[in-house]
Amino acid sequence: MAKAITIVGLGSGDENQLTLGVLRRLTEAKTVYLRTEDHPVVPYLKEQGITCSSFDSVYEAQSSFNDVYETIAAELLRLATEEDRQVVYAVPGHPFVAERTTMLLKERCAAEEIPFEAVGGESFLDQAFARFGFDPIEGFQLLDATSLSMSVLNPRLHTVIGQVYDMYTASDAKLALMELYPDEHTVWVGHALGVAGSESMAAVPLYELDRQTGYGNLSLIYVPPTQADAVINKTFPRLHEIVRILRSPEGCPWDREQTHQSIRKNLIEETYEVLETLDDDDPDAMCEEMGDLLLQIMLHAQMEEETGSFTAYDVIAGLNEKLLRRHPHVFGSRDADNAEEALARWEEVKAEEKRQKGLQPEALSALHGVPRDLPGLMKAYKLQKKAAKVGFDWDRMEDVMAKVEEELAELKAELGESQDRQEDELGDLLFAIVNLARFLSCDPEEALARTNRKFVRRFSYVEKKLREAGKEPGDATLEEMEHYWQEAKTLPHA
Template sequence: MGHKLTIVGLGPGSKNSLTLGVMEKIKESRKILLRTQKHPVVDYLASLGFSMESMDHYYDEKDSFDEVYDAIADDIIERLRDEDIVYGVPGSPLVAEYTVQKLLERAESHGYEIEILPSMSFIEGIFQVLKKDPIGGLQIIDGLQLSHQKPDTDMDIIVTQVYNQAVAADIKLRLMSYYPDQYPICVIKGAGVPEIQRVEWVSLHELDHLEWVDYLTSVYVPKVDDKWEKYYNMNNLVEIMATLRSKEGCPWDLKQTHESLRPYLLEETYEVLEALDNDDMELLVEELGDLLLQIVFHAQIAVEEGYFDMQDVITGISRKLIYRHPHVFGENKETTDAGALERWEEMKRKEKDVRTHTESLLRIPKPLPALMRSYKIQKKAAAIGFDWDSVEGALEKVKEELDELLEVYQTEHTDKITEELGDLIFAIVNMARFLKVEPELALNQTNEKFIQRFAFMEEHAKTLNTQLEEMTLEEMDQLWNLAKIHKNKKNDKKYK
């Protein structure tokens, strides 16, 4: 049987917050190990003659807080081989105390007995200062973990571990992604310790201007009310859509179905692509929002029909990403994009239980634009070696299909003409793939080029006091050639 580890909470800092049980344990101990001596109650305990040893030296020796906490936990576990240990931490042991969590994991694996004597934490001290009851909703966030702990603006939050101005600056910048710069926050130092307690309401952008913040400092951020422009999150969007679909909501939204929304989903997708083509980031934000609305809309309809909700959608795609990236979330690392893509396809086949290559082709969605679907079909076929050796082979196939179309295009065999025209387009897509050109994008560029040249023709016709419909085909063809020359001159200037 190993030795015993007793973890005691020293309270928020006032000697009046020390519990009777903690004091009794300290009195019967030969020595107390302290995570840090930088705690107001330590001087009081020293004045009573108690023997204490601080672990503060690890903060100077290590490069990160995680390394410090690991070192402290390892040190204590090593000492437990020879003696019982009483370990004192600020506040309460199970509130924002990472060394305690690490000790619990290590002690259990070594079979050591553990006793925890709780105390008043700094959180209770903050409640006293603010005269707030957390029953209305409270989120506690580690200021050093804001990169993945996201604040919920619909409830009060307390940000802990505001160690210094540098940490405060990082916290400020991260919170500004959720709150306005002028948003009122309360900065609280030494909550519950009258001798050092300091409370100041400031605007968020002023947080790192306060020179007095230290290891006893936390920040209280009240939930956002209607007085402020709200920074919305995914949950808010889901709630808004649920309201729009309610009896008190919008009649148009209420009558929509999965089927009726199909054209809007396609439309919004293409508008996102257009924003990307135009490299318009401001428009892209708006269009991505419109596309996201369609996804939330479909999810809300599914909720009402009892099938799934938005959380199911998010969980599903998250699990898929983790499963299909074993080279990121697992041990099989990939260093090239080709290797990563191959791993993705491999995991996709396993996930879908695709047993034949034909099944893989059939899974390519039919509603895709025909050029895109053709491109994907040919890529999958090429992946197993069903492909030309070079682009020349693909080009010869285009010529072959063109000849076959020329043989039938003047006949009355409409089905045959359709078939041969489809074969020609398919062959052209194959050639585009060899040239590493997305046929959908190439055709869209040509569409835009046609519109620009047509606009030039129409404008030039006006300078001739005529309209296109009044001109002969030969006259319009001359304007078309002029438009091509005009465009080429512009390009020449661009590349000089």
Template sequence: MKQTITIVGLGFGDETSLNIGTWNLLQNAPVIWLRTVKHPVVDWMKNQGASFHSFDEVYEKHHQFEEVYEEIASQLIGLAKEHRQVVYAVPGHPMVAERTVQILLQEQTEAEIDVEIMGGGSFLDAAFARLQIDPIEGFQMVDGNDVKAHQLNPRMHILVGQVYDRFIASDVKLSLMEVYPADHNVIIGTALGIPSLEKVVEVPLYELDHADLFTDLSTVYVPPVRQESSLYRQFDYLVEVIETLRSPDGCPWDRKQTHESLRPYLIEEAYEAIEAIHNGDEDSLADELGDVLLQVLLHAQIGRDEGTFDIRDVIENLTEKMIRRHPHVFGETEVTDSDQVISNWQEIKKQERGEYGQEDESILSGIPKEYPTLLKSFEMQKKAAKIGFDWDSVEGVLLKVREELAEVVQAENQAEREEELGDLLFALGSLARWLQVDPELALIRANQKFLYRFSYLEEKANELGQSIQEISMEQLDAWWNEAKNV
């Protein structure tokens, strides 16, 4: 005879919520093991002469709930092997928010035991009735000990279970406030469906943990948001906005765009984000990154309209790539520094090209044609350097820069000047690589510096009521030096 653990639910409340089948089983069981005696029906069971033990003392031994649940499951398996038949009773329904049950179900095969589940009224029954929730409208249930903001859908009814105290409520509040407005009203429901114990309190979210309203029977109900503006932080809502813009009743400009027509905007928005980074303007950066994301979403919606790909393909491809190219994080590869990470990354990219039949014809292949010329030069030299085609030291690069500068000075006609100046810029790109400076970013910063200082000259001229053309070069030079120190 195989060892068996029979798990029964004690229902959500007092003896009136205990079904007859469960009570008959409990009456005939030689001994009952309760996960906890902290349940409204337990005192009644005791008065009816039921014999039971509980695992409450296990809670005192551990600091983490997971450790508690693992020990309870382990003890139950041991009891089953010793007594063959064990009855284990849990609050509510065994398959609703019962971690010990899930552990037993996962381990039953290896432990060579059978786990049988008998029902019981779940607290969800009482919650749906007392809070007037119809779950068909969309419903989520989450554990108060492990609420993740990215899992929450603010368009659904959400019940946060196992909010036992203010400490858990505080963590729940912080997670919810990443998704909901701070003044979004929530309901703290305690002992729902038990007339003698039930309490229902409505508070704004920011006050969720202000009062000591929590017990072992407390649940937090978060109603769906009703204002569309409350969905503005949700990625799926943004996708819907872009879909609307591209719809037949949407925006004429957005509807006529193609991958090709949007190309310059993608480059432009990327550079504006880079400028915000250089300016150290965090508010502007958040705005500019949104504009970059807009371009991604527009291209994804165009792909969906054409039946080629959509935003989920974009996300799936990126997720798969990030996991594949970080085996030191998601696999068993070991690295010692960031240089080894980059080396592994490049090797994985090379393998990918081979797998997809995209083996490059040249070491220098794979540089986007749309790159600015200076950046393209920089990337070509980086690729060449990886196979050893490089200077021995930065001194050799500096010597080459001086040589090219001299040739620019010595050029005798326009064609020679153009050629020699190109060689000088190419050599400066090599110098940037040796100095570990991105030449494109360095030039952007230089442009910004020039723009600021020249604007300073214009302001000083305006203060005198003159145009900048009327100011002497000596005065302009003096103001320029002033601008350096402003």
């Protein structure tokens, strides 16, 4: 008899769910190899005189499900090839529904030219559709409890979660679901659906999901679809939908009228508001302001979607591809043992990207890549760093200090002269000070931001003390304000 492997499905319940084709193959087999004996149909098979051998011992010997499935597939292939015979392998439910060993055998049989056949049986999904009373054509997803995450959840679809083997798996599933759904959200737990005398179903609040009993090989979780704002407002598709509506003819008149240029300044303002929350280390404010910044990105992307140029999803795809491409030391075969090596990998990929666009990195200016509209201090800092990479830099701190003093003297010499000449010299002085900051390993933008915050704290103290004395800052003398200023400098965190 020629070697072959046939996988049959035992259905999700009792023997009444066996198809005639499956039953015929089971009765004709010399030995039926069961993935597990823990299935309601197995006692019936033995009553019919069918010889069964299970792989339950493999579950005890291996440390992970992947190792179990690999071991089972390897043993079945060995039986088929070494004994040159047909092997009948029986699995719960349907061979192609939540059955990893089927896929392993299908791939390896094809590679080794071993005939392969899978004969269907009723899956647990058939019972789920019937018992929970929904039509999957409305939108349906089947997920694995052992690898569940918020990223794969779509609350607008009927969701069935299988592989809920025990309370620990149910607990992991609960934690993943709670990232999207409220704690009180109603979910269903089903055990042995379609098995007479063993079936049970219960609707429970999500937070009690892992407090239920009876979890095993025939257990599942059903999450009905929802349009509740508290749930769908956590999803990116909902954000995209809202922004599209705002820009539509039925949306907001103000949003409809905006262009890239008209809201350009908003993008800058929202960025700085986010920076302020970072400086304040205020998580609640960060969350809100990051949302405002994201809205600006979404509005600009929506404008381009309306012209057919690109969509917000194209933006995400481009970003994901860039992150994967520029981190070969994480997602590829390259190595990076520290931050400097990681940055070097990033720069190597950027250079290659330029070549693919027809640019020659070595022919570009050393200053290429500094954004035109950066704030002045930040732009000066980046220009100097790029120039320094090719050797255009001071050698010693003393030279930098001397340059600052030189530029200060030149500014003093221009006092009282034309505004343009004074601005030129002031710009040179600021540029020299940025150089000094770089030699001190300080970010000039951050240094000035710290000083600004310090000034606000101290001046606010001056205002507070003056008001306590019954005065407004405009009514006080400079001496009075200077007194409180010096007092403010002695306070903690001043």
